[in-house]
Amino acid sequence: MKLLTGNDLKTGFVTWWTGADWSLHIEDAADVGEAGEAILAAEEGARRVNAPYIINGEATADGPRPAHIKDRIRALGPTVRPDLTLKPADPAAGDWVI
Amino acid sequence: MYKYDEYDHAMVDARVAEFSDQVRRRLAGEITEDQFKPLRLMNGLYLQLHAYMLRVAVPYGTLDSRQMRMLAHIARKYDRDYGHFTTRQNIQYNWIKLEDAPAILQDLASVEMHAIQTSGNCIRNISSDQWAGAAADEITDPRPWAELLRQWSSFHPEFSYLPRKFKIAVIAANEDRAAMRLHDIGIQIVEKDGQHGAAFYVGGGMGRTPMIAPLIKDFVPLDDMLSYAEACLRVYNRYGRRDNIYKARIKILIHELGADEYRRQVEEEFVHVKSLGIDPPKAEFDRIAAQFAPPPLDASAPDAIDRSDPDFAVWVDQNVAEHKVSGHAIVNISLKPIGGIPGDASSAQIDLMADLAEKYSHDELRVTHAQNIVLPHVRKGDLYAVWQALDAAGLATPNLDLISDIIACPGLDYCSLANARSIPVAQKIATRFSDLGRQKELGELKLKISGCINACGHHHAGHIGILGVDRKGTENYQLSLGGSGAEDVSLGTITGPGFDEDGVVDAIERVTDKYLATRTEGERFVDTFRRVGMAPFKEAIYG
Amino acid sequence: MVEHIHSDGEEPAVTLDAFLSQSNATAVRLEPDEDARALIPHLDRLALIEVAFPKFRDGRGYSSARILREAGYAGELRAQGDVLVDQIAYMKRCGFDTFAPEKELNAADVEAALARWPEHYQGAADGAVPIWKLRHG
Numbered sequence: 158m159k160l161l162t163g164n165d166l167k168t169g170f171v172t173w174w175t176g177a178d179w180s181l182h183i184e185d186a187a188d189v190g191e192a193g194e195a196i197l198a199a200e201e202g203a204r205r206v207n208a209p210y211i212i213n214g215e216a217t218a219d220g221p222r223p224a225h226i227k228d229r230i231r232a233l234g235p236t237v238r239p240d241l242t243l244k245p246a247d248p249a250a251g252d253w254v255i
Numbered sequence: 256m257y258k259y260d261e262y263d264h265a266m267v268d269a270r271v272a273e274f275s276d277q278v279r280r281r282l283a284g285e286i287t288e289d290q291f292k293p294l295r296l297m298n299g300l301y302l303q304l305h306a307y308m309l310r311v312a313v314p315y316g317t318l319d320s321r322q323m324r325m326l327a328h329i330a331r332k333y334d335r336d337y338g339h340f341t342t343r344q345n346i347q348y349n350w351i352k353l354e355d356a357p358a359i360l361q362d363l364a365s366v367e368m369h370a371i372q373t374s375g376n377c378i379r380n381i382s383s384d385q386w387a388g389a390a391a392d393e394i395t396d397p398r399p400w401a402e403l404l405r406q407w408s409s410f411h412p413e414f415s416y417l418p419r420k421f422k423i424a425v426i427a428a429n430e431d432r433a434a435m436r437l438h439d440i441g442i443q444i445v446e447k448d449g450q451h452g453a454a455f456y457v458g459g460g461m462g463r464t465p466m467i468a469p470l471i472k473d474f475v476p477l478d479d480m481l482s483y484a485e486a487c488l489r490v491y492n493r494y495g496r497r498d499n500i501y502k503a504r505i506k507i508l509i510h511e512l513g514a515d516e517y518r519r520q521v522e523e524e525f526v527h528v529k530s531l532g533i534d535p536p537k538a539e540f541d542r543i544a545a546q547f548a549p550p551p552l553d554a555s556a557p558d559a560i561d562r563s564d565p566d567f568a569v570w571v572d573q574n575v576a577e578h579k580v581s582g583h584a585i586v587n588i589s590l591k592p593i594g595g596i597p598g599d600a601s602s603a604q605i606d607l608m609a610d611l612a613e614k615y616s617h618d619e620l621r622v623t624h625a626q627n628i629v630l631p632h633v634r635k636g637d638l639y640a641v642w643q644a645l646d647a648a649g650l651a652t653p654n655l656d657l658i659s660d661i662i663a664c665p666g667l668d669y670c671s672l673a674n675a676r677s678i679p680v681a682q683k684i685a686t687r688f689s690d691l692g693r694q695k696e697l698g699e700l701k702l703k704i705s706g707c708i709n710a711c712g713h714h715h716a717g718h719i720g721i722l723g724v725d726r727k728g729t730e731n732y733q734l735s736l737g738g739s740g741a742e743d744v745s746l747g748t749i750t751g752p753g754f755d756e757d758g759v760v761d762a763i764e765r766v767t768d769k770y771l772a773t774r775t776e777g778e779r780f781v782d783t784f785r786r787v788g789m790a791p792f793k794e795a796i797y798g
Numbered sequence: 799m800v801e802h803i804h805s806d807g808e809e810p811a812v813t814l815d816a817f818l819s820q821s822n823a824t825a826v827r828l829e830p831d832e833d834a835r836a837l838i839p840h841l842d843r844l845a846l847i848e849v850a851f852p853k854f855r856d857g858r859g860y861s862s863a864r865i866l867r868e869a870g871y872a873g874e875l876r877a878q879g880d881v882l883v884d885q886i887a888y889m890k891r892c893g894f895d896t897f898a899p900e901k902e903l904n905a906a907d908v909e910a911a912l913a914r915w916p917e918h919y920q921g922a923a924d925g926a927v928p929i930w931k932l933r934h935g
């Protein structure tokens with residue numbers, strides 16, 4: 158599957174395209190098929206996202222997962238600071254990242 | 256320490272106003288990211304893996320307690336309660352919001368700090384010897400020279416769109432604690448006929464094509480230094496390669512021209528530039544130098560240290576260095592606790608170090624290129640109190656220059672250019688070698704890790720270097736041996752095929768075992784490597 | 799004075815090669831990789847030198863401009879091409895006095911940019927008195 162990701166222009170936070178909007182959570186990400194370029198152009202133009210790009214992903218029981226380790230780390234947060242990730246209370250949250 | 260006058264304040268304030276306006280225009284959609292990027296980079300603002308990252312300059316690594324507290328304040332108020340000290344004597348914050356950036360720069364300006372030219376293809380923060388003004392082996396304090404260069408290079412109209420970034424280091428001792436010859440320009444202040452002048456080494460660097468800077472001019476008098484630097488830069492700006500970002504650094508130009516031809520062109524340009532009258536008079540140097548006057552240290556302070564607490568004694572032996580004034584010492588604070596993140600410090604730790612500087616070190620701190628902090632002027636009689644406070648804050652790891660005093664770039668945990676993570680590797684190595692007796696047995700061993708070929712972690716200059724690479728989507732680590740960023744500068748040699756994370760830790764253990772078995776009396780690891788060469792180590796690693 | 803140029807109806811600038819080989823043109827265009835010093839023998843018959851900035855990141859034109867001013871060129875020195883508002887203050891310091899940006903600049907932004915810097919640390923080609931000189935009179 159193809160996923161869209163970028164950073165929020167104002168906050169810089171990593172965001173994922175849900176099909177209608179941008180979310181901080183990879184679980185909300187939608188498969189955009191071939192529509193990626195067009196969506197990115199429109200969304201970047203409207204400043205709803207900064208420096209966006211298209212990645213390969215995989216559908217899993219827990220939701221979409223980026224194919225590349227870099228975007229998996231982006232999706233959760235630094236592997237060396239679990240307290241700063243999106244799921245600080247869940248010790249197993251990072252199991253799929255590496 | 257240098258104090259801003261009305262002009263310095265006005266310049267930094269103007270920059271804050273300018274950047275605030277640029278941020279406003281970006282947020283309002285008046286400029287594109289493509290246009291905004293070089294502007295934010297010249298103010299130290301990157302877009303990194305998780306958010307914007309702000310790199311704040313600590314010019315020549317020197318700061319006072321008020322400035323240090325401001326760094327803690329920024330971490331607390333705008334970031335996530337910590338900062339990362341880097342090999343270029345800067346501090347980086349990893350979770351900055353673009354909309355907060357103008358306010359942060361304003362806060363910094365209020366304590367005479369900034370993020371100007373900490374990124375971008377311009378002249379970057381000038382780095383220097385972290386022991387400047389305190390080291391027993393320096394011929395003079397290099398920082399007035401560095402400050403002169405800082406002012407000259409700030410908002411330089413001709414050199415703000417260079418082919419590539421440009422890094423300058425200035426030292427004034429024979430021992431090189433600033434990796435001087437691995438900079439685009441490395442300056443060593445030397446003495447000739449009773450005068451101080453600048454030896455210019457030009458064209459060093461790391462990255463994918465590491466090079467050691469050749470000597471271009473052995474003695475440039477103070478009166479000519481800025482003209483000479485201007486000539487060096489103009490030749491580069493005009494003729495440095497712009498067709499390929501990987502060949503755009505000055506080291507490639509000098510490599511392609513040859514040092515002699517580059518020198519000839521610089522000399523020719525220098526004759527012209529010198530006629531323009533751009534060198535400040537001696538009075539300006541004296542004005543700056545007066546602000547770096549040595550603090551009032553009492554040379555009759557007692558030299559003896561009460562070593563009755565064994566943990567304290569271990570720390571003194573490893574982390575405390577001789578000061579040029581008797582009765583005093585240089586305290587090196589390790590930001591490398593075993594299993595910690597090299598170079599990271601919490602707001603509370605930053606505040607504590609500021610307090611100690613104020614109370615015990617004439618209000619001065621330094622950031623080192625090895626990602627540690629220095630209290631440069633501590634009375635020996637105060638060392639125990641300093642150690643107790645550091646120890647209580649987890650800042651008294653006695654491992655300076657030992658194998659666990661690892662330089663590591665942020666790597667794939669934070670950096671969008673990374674191929675592999677650096678920090679977990681550093682943590683595993685430090686944990687494997689956590690026994691202090693074992694570390695001391697290995698002696699001075701500089702281990703440096705970069706998460707990609709950009710070499711921010713100085714791996715080429717590590718006695719042991721580790722480079723993270725991407726091997727078909729998985730992290731892989733190449734090992735190199737025999738580099739040095741010190742006065743015995745050299746570039747490491749790759750051992751052979753790479754390893755996974757645990758594999759590289761095992762390989763290092765085999766290398767250190769081999770060293771212990773091979774060394775002769777008094778040899779450091781790198782000395783043994785230079786004597787026996789790669790073969791025995793390769794044999795030990797790969798069988 | 800700094801002004802915006804709308805280049806209708808003026809004599810077109812010729813290439814450096816054309817200028818050097820024959821022409822009695824009084825306007826020449828300098829590309830980033832061309833040596834500004836080649837013009838030095840001819841400065842007194844030039845009324846306009848247009849320095850090209852095909853990409854704003856390519857900073858060679860800043861050196862070209864200074865070299866020309868340092869050699870005494872007193873005619874019009876124009877920055878043409880990918881010239882952005884955030885660069886013109888530096889360009890002016892390097893000796894440019896007119897700008898022909900490919901994309902129209904907002905006049906108020908231009909004004910603000912040129913008024914931004916109260917003083918300057920270093921001497922350049924705009925005659926500004928550097929801060930060190932102000933400090934020491």
Ligand code: HEM
Pocket residue numbers: 301303308340341342343347419420422437438439459460461462463504663664665669670671672709710711712713
């Ligand atoms: C996380 C954001 C960072 C980015 C995007 C980044 C980017 C880069 C790049 C692209 C280069 C190669 C330049 C070239 O070869 O032309 C480089 C070199 C370097 N960086 Fe970084 N860096 C980052 C963080 C750091 C940190 C944290 C440090 C200090 C620990 C650092 C210190 C250096 C040094 C010392 C070099 C080598 C200089 C040389 O090539 O001569 N950088 N960096």
Ligand code: SF4
Pocket residue numbers: 664665666667670671672673674705706707708709710711712
């Ligand atoms: S070496 Fe590579 S991974 Fe490490 S900080 Fe530099 S660019 Fe990032």
